[in-house]
Amino acid sequence: MKCATLNYMLCLPMLWISCGNPKVEKINNPEPVRQIPTVAALPTEIKFPADNPNSVDKEDLGKVLFYDPILSGGMDVSCASCHHPSTGYAEFLDLSIGANGKGLGSKRVFNTPNTIPLMKRNSPTILNTAFNGITDKYEYDPVKAPMFWDDRVKSLEDQALEPIKTLEEMRGNHFDKSEILQEVTQRLKNIPEYRDLFNKAFGDHVSIDSIHIAKAIAAFERTLIANNSRFDQYMNGDLDAISRSEKEGFALFKSVGCINCHNGPMFSDYKLHVLGVPENSKLDTPDSGVDSSYAFRTPTLRNLRFTAPYVHNGSFRDLRQVLEFYEDISFGKTRNPNVSKEMFDPLVRELQLSVKDMSRIISFLNTLNDPDFDTDIPEKVPSGLPVGGNIH
Numbered sequence: 001m002k003c004a005t006l007n008y009m010l011c012l013p014m015l016w017i018s019c020g021n022p023k024v025e026k027i028n029n030p031e032p033v034r035q036i037p038t039v040a041a042l043p044t045e046i047k048f049p050a051d052n053p054n055s056v057d058k059e060d061l062g063k064v065l066f067y068d069p070i071l072s073g074g075m076d077v078s079c080a081s082c083h084h085p086s087t088g089y090a091e092f093l094d095l096s097i098g099a100n101g102k103g104l105g106s107k108r109v110f111n112t113p114n115t116i117p118l119m120k121r122n123s124p125t126i127l128n129t130a131f132n133g134i135t136d137k138y139e140y141d142p143v144k145a146p147m148f149w150d151d152r153v154k155s156l157e158d159q160a161l162e163p164i165k166t167l168e169e170m171r172g173n174h175f176d177k178s179e180i181l182q183e184v185t186q187r188l189k190n191i192p193e194y195r196d197l198f199n200k201a202f203g204d205h206v207s208i209d210s211i212h213i214a215k216a217i218a219a220f221e222r223t224l225i226a227n228n229s230r231f232d233q234y235m236n237g238d239l240d241a242i243s244r245s246e247k248e249g250f251a252l253f254k255s256v257g258c259i260n261c262h263n264g265p266m267f268s269d270y271k272l273h274v275l276g277v278p279e280n281s282k283l284d285t286p287d288s289g290v291d292s293s294y295a296f297r298t299p300t301l302r303n304l305r306f307t308a309p310y311v312h313n314g315s316f317r318d319l320r321q322v323l324e325f326y327e328d329i330s331f332g333k334t335r336n337p338n339v340s341k342e343m344f345d346p347l348v349r350e351l352q353l354s355v356k357d358m359s360r361i362i363s364f365l366n367t368l369n370d371p372d373f374d375t376d377i378p379e380k381v382p383s384g385l386p387v388g389g390n391i392h
Contacts, residue, residue: 037263038136041235042227042302046130049142052157052215054222058201062220065213068381069389070191071164071184073174074099078389079163079217081108082123085375088306089224090125094314095282098163099172104391117168120280120287121149122314124299125307127373128266129156130222136264146270149312150290151297156218161210181210188213193382226303226370234367242367249364257351258326258361267301267368275329275348276339280313286338287313294339305369319365323358326351 048054065071069078082096083089084104092106096119100111110116132145147159163169164180171180188194188208198208201216233241242250253259261269272295279286289295289312296312310316316325325335330351332341381387 037259037269039235039259039263039267040136040138040265041232042128042131042265043138044227046222046225047140047142048222049155049157052218054219055201057197058216058219059223061197061201062216062218064197064378064381065217066220067378067387068383069385070187070381070383071213072099072170072389073172073180073183075383075385076390077101077170077172080388081391082169083126084388084391085373085377088125088303089127089373090307091123092308094122094309095119095280096121096123096169098169099167102390104388108391116172118282119168120283121312122309124149125303126221127224127226127303127306128300130225131266133270134265138265146297149296149299151270151272156221157214160214160217160221185209185213187383191382197382224374226373228372229302229368229370231367232370242364245360246364246367249360249362250367252357252361253364256353256357256361257347258353260347260350261298262301268298270297272297273345273347274339274343276334276336276341276344277311277313277325278315278335279338280315283313288338294336294343301365302368303370304365305371319362320358323353323361327353327355
């Protein structure tokens with residue numbers, strides 16, 4: 001009897017364990033740990049697509065194509081019209097003016113009469129786009145690099161042709177979308193200097209076509225690097241490169257939650273987020289972003305000194321306005337009637353931004369500026385047209 005009782009009592013804990021304990025199961029199936037985002041200095045080396053290896057001849061060809069308005073339908077606008085070195089390869093307008101425009105930067109206006117609409121978004125800088133998509137582990141694929149505010153194409157090669165095909169950017173009313181690339185290609189073929197430049201860049205066996213136009217422009221854009229800011233120097237070991245107040249701003253940038261989306265060497269996670277930026281009153285219809293979700297890609301924070309106004313539609317004139325907007329949405333206040341607070345990205349709700357932190361965060365953001373980039377402008381382009389288009 002005693003033995004039976006003893007065996008029964010010994011079995012009890014075994015039975016209890018075998019029946020299953022919720023606490024034990026919970027320990028065995030922990031919640032996934034969210035990776036803490038980090039930032040880093042930009043690398044010194046650039047990656048190139050396997051089918052577009054770099055060469056100086058290709059860069060030189062891409063540079064004159066970038067400044068030559070022969071690529072536009074009306075031969076009046078070039079890539080540089082909205083991405084000029086004097087404005088950090090961005091633009092000072094909230095919404096850009098492309099075809100049938102004149103002037104540069106904040107002085108650019110439409111010619112009259114005009115039937116071309118404004119572009120619905122602000123022109124982002126081309127500086128450092130060679131690194132688009134880079135992670136804090138320095139991983140990125142130039143073939144899959146995200147481009148534009150809505151991430152609609154990948155790689156600088158694909159990006160290069162989009163403005164040429166777009167009505168309000170470079171195509172204008174002169175040609176249909178299906179015609180413009182063939183027209184531009186034929187124009188280049190008719191110019192002996194361009195034939196020579198393409199032969200030097202790609203070889204005699206390669207004909208002038210839109211694929212090689214894109215490869216040349218992309219090769220030039222990969223030379224537009226600004227990777228030696230004071231922040232880069234600091235991350236590379238020069239602890240005196242940024243001041244004490246800037247270091248405090250860096251700590252706040254991380255602690256209040258800015259780093260959740262603005263991380264990696266480019267201070268962008270390259271993901272799409274819904275923030276509810278106010279609509280630009282110059283547009284007749286709201287810009288609903290990717291798949292009508294009001295989501296837009298996180299922009300880089302590098303060289304902000306040159307890229308105001310800010311956000312996808314240029315709604316904010318300065319960085320303080322941007323931070324005040326983020327403070328509002330962190331408390332659930334929406335400034336866009338089409339975006340409810342329930343639509344806000346979850347990461348926005350984690351922000352803990354206050355007015356007293358803003359000046360130090362802005363001070364830190366200024367350490368990301370690097371003015372040492374290529375500002376050399378060709379004296380002439382092979383077409384003989386005005387360099388940069390109708391910008392003077």
